[in-house]
Amino acid sequence: MKFMLIVHHNEEAFEKMDQAQRQQLLAESIELTHQLHASGQYVHASPLQPAATSVIVRAREGKPLVTDGPFIETREQIAGYFLIDARDLHEAIRIAARVPGARIGTVEVRPLIEIKGLPDTREA
Amino acid sequence: MQVREAKTDDAMKARTMTEDATNQMRETVERIYRSESRQVLATLIRLLGDFEVAEEASHDAFAAAVEQWGRDGIPANPRAWLVSTGRFKAIDGMRRRARHDASLDELAKQLESATASIETEPQEDEPVEDDRLRLIFTCCHPALAPEAQVAMTLREVCGLTTEEIARAFLTKPATIAQRIVRAKAKIRDARIPYEVPAEKDLPDRLDAVLRVVYLVFNEGYSASTGSALTRHDLSGEAVRLGRLLAALLPDPEAMGLLALMLLQDSRRAARTSPTGELILLEDQDRSLWNQEQIAEGITLVQGVLSHGQVGPYSIQAAIAAAHAQAQTAAATDWNQIVGLYNLLLQAEPSPVIELNWAVAVAMRDGPSAGLNLVDAILKRGDLDTYHLAHAARADFCRRLGRTKEARASYQRALSLTRQEPERRFLELRLRELQD
Structure with a gap:
């Protein structure tokens, strides 16, 4: 069962944090992806550019x-x-609680709808 | 047709006999339904992994019981029979539908092998109790909206109909039905597991369950809007839930909450007049208090306190016990109550508890001590829109003879309350001051 963990935070507050702190959060996030990969729970992860870059x-x-x-x-x-x-859900919540972003913002846990007929790009 | 009518008399006799037997069997099944249906459902949800499927299976199993028990007699263990029949009916139903949908066949096979052990395993009591706890914890899962938790608990754990729940909460059955449908969909789609939380998570999760139970109790005890009739059942359901929890999970706070509900409920007959007017604790006819509930509540409180581990519900129960033990209002041990409120403020700091503490201090040291404390709380602005803070202030001013201030505070309290009996009580006090 796949879940999307969506990290929300206050960008303004995030940008006010000092560089070292932000680097630390990123390093911890990368570390988490490796831990999840080792336990077979990792599918994909990525930070996003600030919302100001967003186009609708x-x-x-x-x-x-x-717009x-x-x-x-x-x-x-x-x-x-x-x-x-x-x-x-409980396993997903336990992982969400380990996401560094959960300490400064919120992590939304959303189950995916599993549908058939999509290209299979995930390595076994 | 005519050939058959020739034997009418015999046929009639035979039919009446079968009808009698069927009716009798229906009554027996109904009795078993009342005592077992929630357990059967709780186990079927675990076995079938879905609320809707389990409810249908449980329904089918009871329908089959009316028919089959009449023919073959009541089985030695009706609950195990019902669970096994329900499971069989669900798998069978999936098979039949599988002719149109191959994925259902796979699901039916999985279910069959995953639940095959149930027929060889005797139905011990312990797993059944676990299933009831699983059901309670799932209905009170923090991923569900609070009002959905309440509706799910009353519907699935207590077995109330959506109409009964709607009546108790003064809302439309469709609203309650929708809440329940959404909650079930969320349990299914978000994969909320059907389990008793791990020890590490248990305190937090139990807090959520106790909060739901106490909310149900309070909704019945002090109806937040409208008249109090028809809502007493809710308190009864909450007490039943409290008993179930205390029996299944002997946690001190679960015991504390049960004690608190029993002690509050013991005053039900005394807290309103025959015309529905509110009667304050100090003016209540204490001979109307339910001594059986008081005795049970006090025993529970003493048990919890002797273990030394006291949480907010247990402390509130101890306060209620102190009131219950006073033969008259004047004999109340206010010193003990002030001490308990201090303890409660440490366990759970909140302005409302501080207000209650201020009232207890006033009872012990006099109204001017209480007035100073309440004014300090109101000055912080925390309880400015809380009617009972102004009602307390009004009462202190009245007792100090500061009529003008008392009147202003009663009026402020009146403008903030939505409860009919409380409105009438405050209006009465206001009229008394004007005389």
Whole structure:
């Protein structure tokens, strides 16, 4: 069963942290991906560029409409994600609690809908 | 048709006899349904892994019991029979539908092999109790919205219908039904596991369960809106849940909560007048207090306190016990109660508890001591919109003869309360001051 762990944080507060602290969080996050890989729970993970880089695309009546991110007024932004394989919600919660971002922001745990017919890119 | 009608008399007799037997069997099954259906459901959810499938299976099993027990007699262990029949019916149903959907066949096979042991294993009591705990912890899972936890607990653990729950919470059955459907979908889709939490997580998870039970109790005990009728059942359900928890999981706080509910409930008959007016603790006819509940509550409190590990529910129960033990209002041991509130403030600091502590101090040291404390709390702004803070202030001012201030505080309290009996009580006090 796959879960997406979506890390939300306050970008402004994050950017005010000193460089060493941010490096530390990143290093811990990378370390976590290796631990998850070793236990067979890792699928994918990545941090995201700040929300200011975000572009919103709508396709209406065949025409793409591109705008700036509509959610700048919300305080919490998506900082990155971990895609994991867990037995059930409790295992996913235990992993979410280990995500360094959980200490400064929040981690949303979302189960994936498992559908058939997608290209299989994951190595066995 | 005519050939058959020739034998009408015999046929009628035979049919009446079968009807009688069927009715009798239906009553027996209904009795077993009342005592066993929740356990059967709790076990079927574990075996079948899905609330909806388990509910249908449980329903089918009881329907089959009416028919089959009449023919073959009641089995030695009805619960085991019902569980095994329910499981069989669910797997059978999946097989039949599998003709149209191959994935169901696979699921049916998995279920069959995963649950095959149940027929060879005798049904001990312990796993059944575990299933009831699994059900409680799943219904009170923190991933569900609080109101969904309450609805799920009353529906699945207590077996109330959605109509009964809706009536108790003064809302539409459709609202409750929707909450339950959503909660079940979330349990399924988010893979909330059907398990008793690990020891490490147990204190937090048990807190959540106790909170739901106490919320149900309070909803019945001090209806937050409207009139109090029809809602007493909720307190009864909460006490039953409390008993179940204390029996299954003898945790001090589970015992403390049961004691607290029993001691509060013991005053039910005395706390309102026949016309529904609120009667304060000090004015209650103590002969109306339920001595059986008091005795049970006090025994529980003493048991918990003797273990030395006291949490907020146990301390509140000890306070309720101190009141219960006073023969008259004047005989109340306020010194002990002030001490217990101090303890409670340490365990669970909150402005509402501080207010209660201030009232206890006033009872021990006089209204002016209480007024100083309440004014200090109100000055911080924490309880500015809490009607009981203003009602307490009004009462202290009234007893000090500061009528004008008392009237202003009663009016403020009145503007903040939504409960009918409390409104009438405050209005009465206001009228008395004007005379």
